[in-house]
Amino acid sequence: MISLFARLELGPIFRALMRNKIGALLIALQIALTLTIMVNAIFMMQERSQQMARPSGVDEANTFYLSNTIFAQNYNTQTSMQQDLQRIRQIPGVVAATQINAIPLSGGGWSMSLQTKAGDDVEGTGAAVYMVDEQGIAALGVELIAGDNFHNSDIGWRDVGSTKWPPKALISKALAEAMFEGNWKTALGKTVYIDNHQPVQITGIINTLQAPWNGWNGVERSMLVPQQLDGRGSRYFIRTEPGRRDELMPVIEKMLAETDRGRIIRNVTSMEQTRDKSYQEHQATNTILLTVIIVLTLITGFGIVGLAMFSINRRTRQIGTRRALGASQWQVMRYFMLENLLISTAGVVLGTAGAIALNIWLVSTFSMSPLSPVLLLIGVVALLIVGQLAVSYPALVASKISPATATRGRA
Template identity: 40%
Template sequence: MELRPILSALMRSKVSMILIGVQVALTLAIVCNALFIIGQRLDHMRRPSGVNESDTFLFSSSGFGHGFDPRATIREDLAVLAHMPGVASVSTTNSVPMSGGGWGEGLSLKPQQKTSTTQTTIYMVNEKGLGTFGSKLIAGRDFKPEEVADLEAGDTLRPPVIIVTQAVADKMFPGENAIGKQVYLSENPPASTIIGIVERTQQPWMSSDTVENSTFVPGYMPYGNSSRYLVRTEPGRRDEVIAQVEKKLSESNSSRIIGKIRTMEDVRRDAYAGDRAMSIILGAVIVALLTITALGIVGMASFWVAQRTRQIGTRRALGASKKDILRYFQTENFIITTFGLLVGAVLAYAFSLWMMQSYQSPRLPWYYVPIGFVCLWALGQLAVLGPALRASRVPPAVATRSV
């Protein structure tokens, strides 16, 4: 089929062609970048926390009354929880991954170092902390009971020994074995010796640039009469244990209130609620844009078919087949779509560049635009198919009598 008659016809409908082309261009630019952002959010949400999320839950306990002894209560609670059927491990802790709140600290290689070598979160746990978190120890050893410090609120954190994640070890001692090395918390002596390395335990802050940097410290620092517990159950028994926790602890000591029990799956869902909402909104925008673009193509093609009924009939009378008419409108749509896609490719990369400069977003991968080309070409051909089929069915005799 010669393109000259098609291009000549398009030049007589410049406004419609430009409007559809611009619509296609904007759709490509927005859809490519929106899909890339959705992909980033989904990758973000799928990051492993390093915790046994399916079998673990946490809760707080807040005592009241003049004679309430928080430290004695913690010891009693740990004993009660450890002996509950279905409980595999229990530990006190100040925070957990993905919770949004915790203790951040700088790690330095030298005392009084002006700028910390890296940042880390601090998880204060007892000797069963790693097992309760489900963190995988890949080097060194776990804490011993005698190493767990009984701290007071306001004490300066100076642990003799610590356990760090692999990310911290790599940052502090790249290419070296970090076991036995000494580091400084908050740049102040005395030093803390690294006795163990865990594969992964994320920070509470999901947007942190150092989200994999975590440090376990042996000890616990009660906040007034409040304490927090992390419990890991035997596989499949989490809900069974949760149903008994408040009753058992209230029987042990009624002078306190048990806070809301949250599973680690609840914590993850709340931590990534914003990412989930963004993905849903962008997905709805993509669907809306593609629908509007398809409807625009359908409307334009239908209008042109109505306008060209006599022309179509004349071509049919001169020997054009139904397939020729169908191919004519599909080719016409392909030309308009291609024009829009070329402009859209420039807009897509320009928008990505703006995102990089304004929000430190990664560069849009090159293959998103070619895939977008193919998808929008296919969408355009599907959208024009209905009007093109109607055009191909115009009877020559009726068309030649139209006025």
């Protein structure tokens, strides 16, 4: 160990560093701060990416929806909605269509609390409510993993302001797990209570269907109920054959607008657009963080290059002398690489402390989760490599200094 220490000239490098403390300290501090920012920024990006990667359960590539707002007076809303759905379903290329009260990931919707026992003071589990008809499952493209779909006879009309719930529901696996101690299979056929007292039987379980609110910690908990809203505003959710969505969106919009002038068809939106909008801020924040990390690393890297070039310029004669006394080009190069490694190591040690401190602050102020040690380790290694890469060019320049420089005067 000691002989390795001597062979690598760590002693002389260290003593030389001590003579130019400030320069080394500045680089070390830069590396420390870069590590602090980098690790936390990557961590924030990871958290967002994981959220964005969760599947909504909907066949996003082939689905879209639109709003139907009725303004004409004396309007039969029920007949017109049934006619609308029939017409949409007859269009070639349409797989399924349903009326729905809310859209997954859209930010606006309806939630209710479900209880395994009836009563006013019973703790419940919150769930997003989607009101659909028997084509609901097919239109959303969700997967039924147990039980049965609704039948046409299950579907009832719900008046605006009504608080009555139908006797059947399909619930998501996550909701079943939350209500039945992690065992979703036992939920099938059970009766739960909505609005404290109204019994609802779970007649089926769907694999995944996200709630309208992507930031809600219960986003995976949702339920489908066999109801159609009878009102002057409604939404149709439509699924097309693969690849035909963009072609059919304007066709259906036009068809609906032209068959009935007593209403407005608006907000014709694909699920992909909804997802993009839902995660727009996440996406933007991640882009900014990535830019910050890249620019920061570049600045630190160039700073190392600049300072190393300067120190080599100042030591030209010294290096020439070393070469004249028999040091190989490689030994000169190694000297500067090792010098940088020493400084960088000091930097990353300080930076590790900084990264943890910043993380503690972020956790307490913004309710983020704690940093993973693996990420920190990756950051440390990455910065050491950046340091070595940055110093390799100046070190190469240094190694090219001719031994003859020692004998010449300073130019």
